[in-house]
Amino acid sequence: MDAEPQRPGEDEIAAALRLLERVLALYPRAFDLVLADGLYADPRVFNFVYAHGKDVLAVLKDNHPALLEDARSLFETIAPVTGRYGTRTCQWWDLVGFTTWPQVAAPIRVVRSLETWSVRRQLDGQVEQQHSEWFWVTTLAPTRAPTAAVVPLGHARWTIENEGFNELVTRWHADHVYRHEPTALLVFTLLVMLCLNVFLAFYRRDLKPAARQAASRLHVARQVAAELYGTGPAASPRAPPGAQASPASPAPT
Numbered sequence: 001m002d003a004e005p006q007r008p009g010e011d012e013i014a015a016a017l018r019l020l021e022r023v024l025a026l027y028p029r030a031f032d033l034v035l036a037d038g039l040y041a042d043p044r045v046f047n048f049v050y051a052h053g054k055d056v057l058a059v060l061k062d063n064h065p066a067l068l069e070d071a072r073s074l075f076e077t078i079a080p081v082t083g084r085y086g087t088r089t090c091q092w093w094d095l096v097g098f099t100t101w102p103q104v105a106a107p108i109r110v111v112r113s114l115e116t117w118s119v120r121r122q123l124d125g126q127v128e129q130q131h132s133e134w135f136w137v138t139t140l141a142p143t144r145a146p147t148a149a150v151v152p153l154g155h156a157r158w159t160i161e162n163e164g165f166n167e168l169v170t171r172w173h174a175d176h177v178y179r180h181e182p183t184a185l186l187v188f189t190l191l192v193m194l195c196l197n198v199f200l201a202f203y204r205r206d207l208k209p210a211a212r213q214a215a216s217r218l219h220v221a222r223q224v225a226a227e228l229y230g231t232g233p234a235a236s237p238r239a240p241p242g243a244q245a246s247p248a249s250p251a252p253t
Helices: 012-026 043-051 065-075 147-155 157-170 182-206 209-214 217-230
Strands: 033-036 055-059 081-085 088-098 108-120 127-138
Touching: 012 043, 033 043, 033 147, 033 157, 043 055, 055 147, 065 088, 065 108, 065 127, 081 147, 088 147, 108 147, 127 147, 147 157, 157 182, 182 217
Parallel strands: 033 055
Antiparallel strands: 055 127, 081 088, 088 108, 108 127
C-alpha cells in the first residue's frame, strides 16, 4: 500500500507514524486493526492509532518489563481457559484494565497464550512435544474480539513477515540494490510492493478455488513470467550481427 523511509537521526517509530498518518488519510476504511511486533508496543503508536478510531495489537516482550511482570503476576491468580489455535492446544489468560502503562490513553488489555503441539522428528520418527508462550498487548475490547480471535490475530503478524518481507526478498529480489540513489531505492521498493500486491490480488481474488488448489503461487508466478518472456516482440528470433534479414513473407489474404 505504501512505504516510508526512515530519515537520518530518527527511530523507526517516527517513520511509522508518518506512514500511518498518510495511510489513514488515503484508506480510512481499509482496515480496523494495526498488527505489529514488539518494537511497536510504544505509547506513541498506541495513542496515535487509538486517537484515529482504530485498534492496535502488538507483541509484548521484555522491552516492557513492568507491564509484563504485572501481567504475569495477575495471571497467576486466575484459571486459564482452554482453547485451540490450529493444531495447538492452548491455555489462555485475558485481562483488561492494566494501569502499568499510564502513557497510553486507551484501555490496555493483555492476552497470554501457552501453546502445546506435537512434532514428529524426521531423523528418528519420534514424536516430541513443543511449547511456546505468547503475550500480546492491545486496545481491542473483549466485546469486539474475544480471546479466540485475538490469538489468531496475534499470530497473523508472522504472515506479514513470511508472505511480505520474506517473499519480497526470496522471490521478488527486493533485497538487491539496482541503483544507489535514495529516490531510485524508494521507487523500486514501491514498484516491487505494487507488483506483489497486484499478483496476490490476481491469485486470491481472480483465480477460482479449484485453480488455486491445483497450482501454488510460485507455479502461477512462473507461468506469468514464462508468458512475459515467451510472447511478444522480445521473443522473436534475432538475426546475428551482420546477417542480412530475410524478406518478409506476404500477409495471408
